[in-house]
Amino acid sequence: MRPSPARLLNILVPVKRAVDYAVKIRVNPQQTGVDLNVKHSMNPFDEIAVEEAVRIRERLPKGSEPINITALTIGPPKSIETLRTALAMGADTAIHVEIPESAPAPEPLGVAKAIRAIIEKHKDKEGVDMVILGKQSIDDDLGQTGQMIAGLLGWGQATYASKIDLNLEQKNAVVTREIDGGLEQVRVKFPMIITTDLRLNEPRYASLPNIMKAKKKPVTKLTPADLGVSFEPQMEILKVTEPPKRVGGAKVESVDELVEKLKAAGFNAV
């Protein structure tokens, strides 16, 4: 898993095709999920991850060895659009693990195992030095995949990154993390997992010339069987409902009135 002499760095960026963030979602009539017949696009946190990988390349001093950025997605045939966007933003190659259209969405543990399998496949070739992905996806908000990959591989992890400073000579990175209390800095060694938070960067628009060039970049297609993994769901979703509709409030004129209303609602003085 060392960077091989041919390349300075190999970065793997898993991206997910999710419901577009601007769409107003609706619960489906069966109450098993959300109506998916709407616009999809790349998970915004994964866009930030792709952008960061491209910026890492741009920040390298001139004349450095090239780095390789591979985008990866697990999804139905339509997910290839998401890979094309990543390629248009600056990824060099892409891997599409294709699952049938009708299959349920993969869960984080399944995704993590698949990514482990891909990384092990690469061990014999050039190896993967860094996996950078979004901290969570906006459809399930689970926020587990990055941490699970680190656990399965035994790699260091820096999650909720808002700033990444790579130190290639020392083979580590200092990452600023967003935590509840403020900011935390950690040093993590290669190979590493980083998950991105909102303030890390602002992703670029894929320009039309880059989109056209992206069509020529190679995409490797794999099946779950090729990786020896199964995306059989481990969780069963029992019910999905909308949050209860907000009922109107009322203003009160005095403290006495407030006490009256509280008593009427069943709150009694202790």
Added chain:
Amino acid sequence: MNGQKVIRRLLSTTSRFNALQTPRATDSTDVLIVGAGPAGLAAAIRIKQLKSDLRVVVLEKGGEVGSHILSGCVLEPTALYDLLGKDLSTYSSKYGCGEPPLGVKAGRSEMVWLTGDTSSMIPGQRAIRIPHPPQMNNKGNFIISLSAFTRWLGRVAEEHYGVEVYPGFAGAGVVYSDESTEDSPWVEWGGKWGKQVTGVNIPPDNQHPQVPRVLGVLTNDVGISKSYTPNSTYTPGLFFQSKLTLLAEGAHGSLSKSIIAKFSLRKESEPQTYGFGIKEVWSVNEGHIPGKIIHTLGFPLDKNTYGGGWIYHMDNNLISLGLVVGVDWENPYKSPYKDFQMMKHHPFIRSLLSPSTSNRLAYGARTLTEGGLQSLPLLHFPGGALIGDSAGTVNVAKIKGVHTAMGTGILAANAATEALSSNSNSLSTYTSSFLTSPIHSELYSIRNLRPSFHFPSFTKHHLGVLGGILYSGIDSLFLKGRTPWTFRHTQNEEERKQSVDSAPSLDSLRTKPTSVTNPIQYPPFEPPLSTDLLTSLSLTDTFHEEDQPEHLRLLTLPEAKIGVNLSEIRLEDEGEEESPSTSTSTTPDSQSQPSRSQHRQNHVRINLSHYAGLLERACPAGVYEYVEDTSSPSPPSKNETENHPQENEDENKSSWKNKKLVINAQNCIHCKLCDIKVPSQDITWSVPEGGGGPKYTIT
């Protein structure tokens, strides 16, 4: 990053940022099509069928193919069969994009008159069956979602035929050659177009100075902030050079407007007239009859307003319903959005949409062309042509335009392939083929129906739309358009000449001032059956990047500079070291502050003093608001003598009598109504950053 270097230099100079002067990338293609709607995609597919090695590129401003399109929609599949074959069962295997989403077969059609009081906007109780014209017989047609159909057609074009489709990239500007060395299309068509197509028989003037040709299209810039300065993501649009450019932008397209004006394509035509359609899609568990088609007249429209409603029962328990109103409505207090909401209060419709068994899923609105043959501009120009509703081929009698749009796309594609093989940039053969096509005969037979609704004599004798219905009944049933006369939309030549370019639009001229009209008291909404506008708007999922200039520009068409000459733009390999010239030509983006404020102030003055702020009522997305100006006023004389624009006084200069215009550009659903209907005719709709706008999926 070439662009970044230039930006730093640009920002360090004292001249204002001129987006046109940033060097931009170029690409070239054989055919460029602006708009991935039925017309554009049909043209793209046909070209590839005829000569698959031609490069065909389609630009689409919507985030996905199908995001910006909506319609009733009952599809007459004639053009589809023409394009892809008559046997629908073969489509899935032939084209590999699954079954075509043709919804349900059209079943029984009926027409009803809804009773109601249009002065109080309270519906009556009855829906009276009336006979409908033979054109509205729907045997063999399908009730579809045009958004879903277009999305499928886009896949066929891309995956099977290898057309390059780029959603998220809008055609933002037209590039003309610097020299005018082409023959004007009027050299060949002067006197002919008016005589044979529009019925506008003006003697040809034989004055045809040479004209430039269209070299291609600029895609939209990204990363320009609200204050017209570039930010960190700034990338200038691409200059797409093309041998032939087809405009398929739909009704009142922004590039089409520029081209029609540049080449005087409406010289021998009537101005375009429009209808405004508002639509909702509901899922209904009771009372759903797949294939049922109902058209309504009467309530909520009064006898002087052209239009009608529809209820189409689609597949999957979905119902499409809506209202089309002629944009030439007279009363500035009218709100077509509210008209439509009130229409749902009529028992005939209310009974279908009960809260316990139905659920509203989608909402949208768009203008459509109604002018027919009389308003068709000459269809071609040096370097390209207009297809679909950019020309205006809707058949108002059938209330269908998709088949004619696709038909013109096919005709243009035939001509384009031929022109490319003979190295010509003239699509004159497209125009000639149109004259002998079934589309022309179809539009010819119904050409007098729409104009008959506004005969001055009918209005004088208080017949209004009833007179039109009477005439249309006779013409469509018996005469079938075989009359020596062709009615006009305009009342005289002066009115025609005034409106042939896009502004002032004929529809805006028909608006009466508040001095002679009465306010309309609409009853309250009854959610969930009828709701306020912003609740409906949330169903469109419309969104635009916040920090960008308003795309609804308070500028006239020439000021908006949608068309530029080749020498006005800079191309990337023209030498990176050149410093940006302080060009004397100003783009509207670098328009000075005082004049921008002056425009706004003028706009507010006209719209509030005479038209009660019409746009606030008419816009289906709540973009326009006339509100109190809460910033503190400074003495008027100081403002007038001031030479230097000052930021903190700007607000005052743009307000009038303490009222100012607020443009919530983020809400826009790209319907183009404001451009057409604003009484002051000073709004030019132009494309926002690509990908913004509504996200229709089932409309």
